[in-house]
Structure formats: C-alpha cells, structure tokens
Amino acid sequence: MDIKVSERLEGIGEYYFSQKLREIEELNKQGKKIINLGIGSPDLPPHPEVVKVLQEEAAKPNVHAYQSYKGSPVLRNAMAAFYKKWYQADVNPDMEVLPLIGSKEGIMHICMTYLNKGDEALIPNPGYPTYSSAVKLAGGTCKEYALKEENNWEPDFKALEEIDLSKVKLMWINYPEMPTGKQASKELFERIVAFGKKHNILICHDNPYSFILNEQPISILSAEGAKEVALELNSLSKASNMAGWRVGMMIGAKERIEEVLRFKSNMDSGMFLPVQLAAAKALSLDKEWYDQLNGIYSERRKLVHQLLDVLQCKYDKAQVGMFVWAKIPSSYKDGYELSDEVLYDKNVFITPGGIFGSNGNGYIRISLCAKKEVLEEALERVTA
The missing domain is CATH 3.90.1150.10 (Aspartate Aminotransferase, domain 1)
Known part of the structure; x- marks a missing residue:
C-alpha cells in the first residue's frame, strides 16, 4: 500500500x-x-506526601470519571497560590489558569490556537527543538532569532527591530534558558513585554526550570502589563520530580486561556483527579x-x-x-x-x-x- x-x-x-x-x-x-x-x-x-495523596485518593471509588477540561478547582487554586507565593504574580484561579497534561502539550496547543499557514513565530537559536516542531506542525513558519554568549544569551532587540516582523504572531522565549542555563531578570522581561506590545506579538514564555539551582525564581507575569501580551507555561516535571505524571499549567489573561481551551478541549480531557490533587500538594511544598x-x-x-x-x-x-x-x-x-x-x-x-x-x-x-x-x-x- x-x-x-x-x-x-x-x-x-x-x-x-x-x-x-x-x-x-x-x-x-x-x-x-x-x-x-x-x-x-x-x-x-516526588515528596513522600505527594505520593501519599495519590495513593489515598486513587483508592476512593468516586474519582475515576472524566474530569473537567479546565481542571479541578483545587488544582487551579493551588497553581494561583503558587504563583503568588513564589513569583509575586496575582492570578485568578477561575479565569487565568489552565492545567495541562504536561507543559509540552501547551506548546502545541498555543501554536495550533494562533498560527495559520503563512504566520511566523520567533524561535530562539539555541533553544528547545519542540518550539520549531510545534510551529511547523501548526502550519506556521519559524523565524529564528540568535542567542549568543557575547550578548549574555539574551535577544538582540536591535537586530530584531531590523527584520520584517509583519507576519510574526508568536515569540517563544525560555528563561532560565535551556540549554544555556541563562537566568532572566525583571528588566529583560520588561523589555520583551514592551517588544511584544509594540509589534502585536504574543510572547510565549516556557518556564519549567526556575527552581533548579536558582535562588530567585521569576515569572514574566511579574513584569508590568505582561498579561496583556504574554502566556506562560510551567511544569511540575522538574522542580517536583513529577516528569512522568504529566502535570503542567498555562497562565495568562482570561481571553487567551479561553482561546487555547477551545483547541485543547477538542484534543483531550482532564487529568485523573488523584493526580491533580497530588499535584496541588506538590505545589504547596515550602522552601x-x-x-x-x-x-x-x-x-x-x-x-x-x-x-x-x-x-x-x-x-x-x-x-x-x-x-x-x-x-x-x-x-x-x-x-x-x-x-x-x-x-x-x-x-x-x-x-x-x-x-x-x-x-x-x-x-x-x-x-x-x-x-x-x-x-x-x-x-x-x-x-x-
């Protein structure tokens, strides 16, 4: 055949x-x-208490049904509280939080939600290969922007301003940056937010590494006005040792969450409830x-x-x-x-x-x- x-x-x-x-x-x-x-x-x-919650909840007879596409309110509240405690970012758990089956799926969801054929997305070089794969699978075109050691692995905004941005709809960023390990500053996030607003580009920040060997976790959503132009993906894979559990989150403005949910709800259902409740426990752990x-x-x-x-x-x-x-x-x-x-x-x-x-x-x-x-x-x- x-x-x-x-x-x-x-x-x-x-x-x-x-x-x-x-x-x-x-x-x-x-x-x-x-x-x-x-x-x-x-x-x-993961922490023993996280595993204990999973075991206890999974043993209950009434937790095995389909779950809401938006996730359990317990998990959404835990995610919002996590953002407030560690990133000093105010997040509405009912409208600005979307639990994900791992943050990697969120990369695909965002690309499928916003990119049409002919649309372009700014992709970091070097950067996580999934960004370019997701853009291409969604029908978009990758437009690389260089990250270089001599520029401290930060975007060269002068160079970006000199290229044609008319077809660019998304910009993928990732700090702490993988693979370079570069940490972001609030000033860098403020510059990226300003760049996104100026050119009407949705900034997509992938933020799974902010707690590993880092005393100052930071979110782009702590920058002034970031929700107007940015979505952030986060994950329990690294900092909570829950990579195989597939628990992530998308944080952003109500309108963006609703737009992505239109795609996501046609692709999957909610996570197993005991996993969500165990994830909420993981998010409540202290320093x-x-x-x-x-x-x-x-x-x-x-x-x-x-x-x-x-x-x-x-x-x-x-x-x-x-x-x-x-x-x-x-x-x-x-x-x-x-x-x-x-x-x-x-x-x-x-x-x-x-x-x-x-x-x-x-x-x-x-x-x-x-x-x-x-x-x-x-x-x-x-x-x-």
Whole structure:
C-alpha cells in the first residue's frame, strides 16, 4: 500500500534523543554499558506526601470519571497560590489558569490556537527543538532569532527591530534558558513585554526550570502589563520530580486561556483527579523541599564541572537549571564531534549543543539527572 504521511510532517524529523537512545541501546547490547548524561529526566522521586495523596485518593471509588477540561478547582487554586507565593504574580484561579497534561502539550496547543499557514513565530537559536516542531506542525513558519554568549544569551532587540516582523504572531522565549542555563531578570522581561506590545506579538514564555539551582525564581507575569501580551507555561516535571505524571499549567489573561481551551478541549480531557490533587500538594511544598533538591543537584554539578575540566571545556558557574552548558575546545569541529568521541571512546553520552540550533554547534550540554555515583564513574571513564 502506498499510504503517504501528511504534508505537515514534511521537514519534521524524529526527535534526536529518540534516535540516539536506539543507538545507545545497541551499544549496550554489545556490552558497552553506556552512561547517559544526555536527557534531563529527573531521577529523584516526588515528596513522600505527594505520593501519599495519590495513593489515598486513587483508592476512593468516586474519582475515576472524566474530569473537567479546565481542571479541578483545587488544582487551579493551588497553581494561583503558587504563583503568588513564589513569583509575586496575582492570578485568578477561575479565569487565568489552565492545567495541562504536561507543559509540552501547551506548546502545541498555543501554536495550533494562533498560527495559520503563512504566520511566523520567533524561535530562539539555541533553544528547545519542540518550539520549531510545534510551529511547523501548526502550519506556521519559524523565524529564528540568535542567542549568543557575547550578548549574555539574551535577544538582540536591535537586530530584531531590523527584520520584517509583519507576519510574526508568536515569540517563544525560555528563561532560565535551556540549554544555556541563562537566568532572566525583571528588566529583560520588561523589555520583551514592551517588544511584544509594540509589534502585536504574543510572547510565549516556557518556564519549567526556575527552581533548579536558582535562588530567585521569576515569572514574566511579574513584569508590568505582561498579561496583556504574554502566556506562560510551567511544569511540575522538574522542580517536583513529577516528569512522568504529566502535570503542567498555562497562565495568562482570561481571553487567551479561553482561546487555547477551545483547541485543547477538542484534543483531550482532564487529568485523573488523584493526580491533580497530588499535584496541588506538590505545589504547596515550602522552601525546605527546594533546598533539599538543590543540595543534591549542587553536589552533582561539582562533579560535572570536574568532568568538563577534564574535557577542557569552558562554562559559566552562574548557570541555573538541571544542565550545564559548556563551550568546547577549538580543536573540535563542533559539539557532535566531541560528543561522539566521548561516546565511542569512553562509553559516556553527552548532548551536542547543535541539536538546539546552529548557535549551539560550539557547545555541549550535560544533564544533572544522574546519581552522584554515576557521575563519579563517568568522570573516571573520561579521565582514564
């Protein structure tokens, strides 16, 4: 049978990690025992009280029905309280909060809600590959904007003002930035909000890393007038160790939430209620939880710094988030070359920066989602 895939899949390749994991699996079958420091999948469990809520609620007989597309009021209230406590942002839980089945789906929902064929979206280079995939799948066109080390990994607003923005409907931003670990300031968010207002561009801020190794979590919604022009995605995957639970949120003005809900409600139903109630518990945890989590990540980061020193890579110690981004030595053509050398010679996988865009070609990224003993073994292998 000659069954062709849709045109929307043209130019959409298999996700790099999906392909690389298959290669690593084959190497493991050959007895290589590869240490994977590539993917940022939290290896630590959620807080015991969060698991307890899930267990207790799931045992009840009346919690297994379909749930509201807008999520449980308990979860929406917890999300709004979370934004007030940690970001000093006032959010109406009834009208400005939309729980998501993971924030990754929110990226797709936003693109499908606002982009028509011919519409453009500004995509960071380097940046999370899903932004460009979602834009293309929605029928839009990607327009990259450069993030460079010499510009402190911030948008070059002068350069942006010089390009044709007439067809741009969305701008994707992500701070703390993945993969670079760059933290945002309120001043940067204010400049981005002003840029969005000036050009009638919806600013889409993806904010899943703000609590990891970061003493000053910040939301774009804390900037004056941000709700007029910005949507923010957030997630429990990283800071609550709930990646497999698939719990995220979209925060924004009532009109934007209603618009996205028109698409989302045709795609899925609400999350399992016990998961929502457990997520509400996770959002209520105090600073002690984050301090404990970051104490573990801090120890791991020291080992990753040592590993990068052995590889003669340069890195900024002010980075935040669950990865370390590092510039490769000039003796290598690009991060792919260094990554492959370490994989095949040392049986350690690290991510080449080029998968995040051409401006990442001279870099690599190492995940902190590996136990201390695993990182120590990786360091020994690379040093040998």
